[in-house]
Amino acid sequence: MQETAVKQQNPGNSVVNAIGAFFISVVKSCYDMEFYRKVRSRPWPHALKYAALFHAALAMFATAMLGSYLFGAETAFIAHVSRTFPNDARLEVKSGHLSTNLPEPFEAGSKWIRVIIDTSVVGFDVPERYEGVDGVLVGKDAIFMPKPNFTNKSFVTQRRVYRMEEFSEFTVTKAELLEWMRAWGGLFILGGLVCFAVMYWLFMLVVSVLYAMIASLIAMVLGVLLEVRLSYEAWFAVGLHAVTLPLLVSLAASAMDVRIPFAYTFIFLMFIGAVLIDERNQPVSAGPGKQQLPPPPRMPASPPEPPAPPPPRSTRRIAKKPSRPKKKPSEEKREE
Numbered sequence: 001m002q003e004t005a006v007k008q009q010n011p012g013n014s015v016v017n018a019i020g021a022f023f024i025s026v027v028k029s030c031y032d033m034e035f036y037r038k039v040r041s042r043p044w045p046h047a048l049k050y051a052a053l054f055h056a057a058l059a060m061f062a063t064a065m066l067g068s069y070l071f072g073a074e075t076a077f078i079a080h081v082s083r084t085f086p087n088d089a090r091l092e093v094k095s096g097h098l099s100t101n102l103p104e105p106f107e108a109g110s111k112w113i114r115v116i117i118d119t120s121v122v123g124f125d126v127p128e129r130y131e132g133v134d135g136v137l138v139g140k141d142a143i144f145m146p147k148p149n150f151t152n153k154s155f156v157t158q159r160r161v162y163r164m165e166e167f168s169e170f171t172v173t174k175a176e177l178l179e180w181m182r183a184w185g186g187l188f189i190l191g192g193l194v195c196f197a198v199m200y201w202l203f204m205l206v207v208s209v210l211y212a213m214i215a216s217l218i219a220m221v222l223g224v225l226l227e228v229r230l231s232y233e234a235w236f237a238v239g240l241h242a243v244t245l246p247l248l249v250s251l252a253a254s255a256m257d258v259r260i261p262f263a264y265t266f267i268f269l270m271f272i273g274a275v276l277i278d279e280r281n282q283p284v285s286a287g288p289g290k291q292q293l294p295p296p297p298r299m300p301a302s303p304p305e306p307p308a309p310p311p312p313r314s315t316r317r318i319a320k321k322p323s324r325p326k327k328k329p330s331e332e333k334r335e336e
Contacts, residue, residue: 022050025050026054026057029241029242029245030245030248031245033275033278036241036274036275037282039237039238040234040279040284041284042237043237044234044236044240046237047236047237047238047240048240050240050241051208051209051212051243052205054244055201055205055208056201058201058204058251059201059204062196062200063197063200066193066196067189067193070189070192070193071186074185074189077181078178078181080110081177081178082178084108085102085108085174086174087174088101088173089102089173089174090171090172090173090174091172091173092170092172093167093170096141096163096165097141098138098139098140099119100117102117104118104119104120105117105118105120106118109135113135114133114136115135115138116133116137116138117138118130118137119139119140120139120140121137121139121140121141124141124161124163126159130144140164141163141164142162142164143161143164144159145160145161145162146158146160147160204247208243208247211268212236212243213236215239215272216232216238216239217235219238219275219276220232220235223276223279226276227280228280228283230279230283238275239272242272242275243268245271246265246268247264249264249267250263250264
């Protein structure tokens with residue numbers, strides 16, 4: 001019974017151990033040169049597997065952050081529509097024109113983004129009375145979206161025009177919109193998050209792999225010039241691990257809205273230089289794909305031969321010589 005319980009606990013323990021080993025690898029990829037010695041002595045698919053898992057973890061983190069924002073935005077949007085629009089509000093797009101029963105111009109936006117609905121705006125040009133308005137303008141024939149444009153001297157707001165004729169014909173009321181958002185909004189967001197996670201993971205992984213491939217080729221050329229004998233596969237494995245800290249620093253800087261020029265390249269080159277110095281001073285015994293075969297096991301010494309047994313003793317008894325009968329004293333005197 002105890003053996004069965006141990007076997008049932010093993011799968012969970014193995015998963016926990018695998019996750020722990022992965023995070024230990026992430027931490028050691030940020031500083032440990034001894035760990036990099038193991039990296040360049042192993043086959044490169046190990047490093048590729050690590051890179052795939054690392055970028056998957058980044059994708060999950062980014063998706064979780066985006067998901068919290070989107071679900072919060074969904075709740076805020078439902079509350080805004082319920083509070084702002086009248087109960088009998090209705091919008092209809094037909095034959096490339098917008099019609100509504102809202103009082104116009106109608107302020108439908110919030111404090112974060114301004115939205116004005118005014119069907120008196122006809123055509124595809126913004127009238128003069130809305131030239132200085134920084135927000136979305138919904139007219140009868142088009143939607144005017146602000147488009148920021150940075151120039152060398154100033155910041156200019158332009159507008160992107162979406163024609164109503166580009167949209168399919170539809171009619172929506174406030175009640176229908178709120179019902180749809182409550183029923184399908186969450187599923188729609190979940191589907192978008194799944195697509196985002198997959199695309200983010202693929203994009204980041206492909207970019208990191210290409211970066212590591214190019215950087216590994218340059219590092220191998222430098223290694224040849226510095227008499228460092230390290231194969232391209234080993235450099236590629238090092239590059240896949242060396243992108244760990246630059247990526248984390250870049251993402252943290254972006255989250256804090258801090259710009260550090262060339263931070264990614266500088267940190268990556270620091271790891272390449274450290275590996276060059278370490279490999280020059282203490283080369284690894286074998287590169288990936290060229291590992292030395294282990295020595296054949298030594299056969300145990302044969303035990304000493306047992307001593308030869310003594311020859312068997314004969315059980316035949318040797319007959320005694322017959323003893324001569326003693327002569328009587330009278331016979332001895334006669335002979336004398």
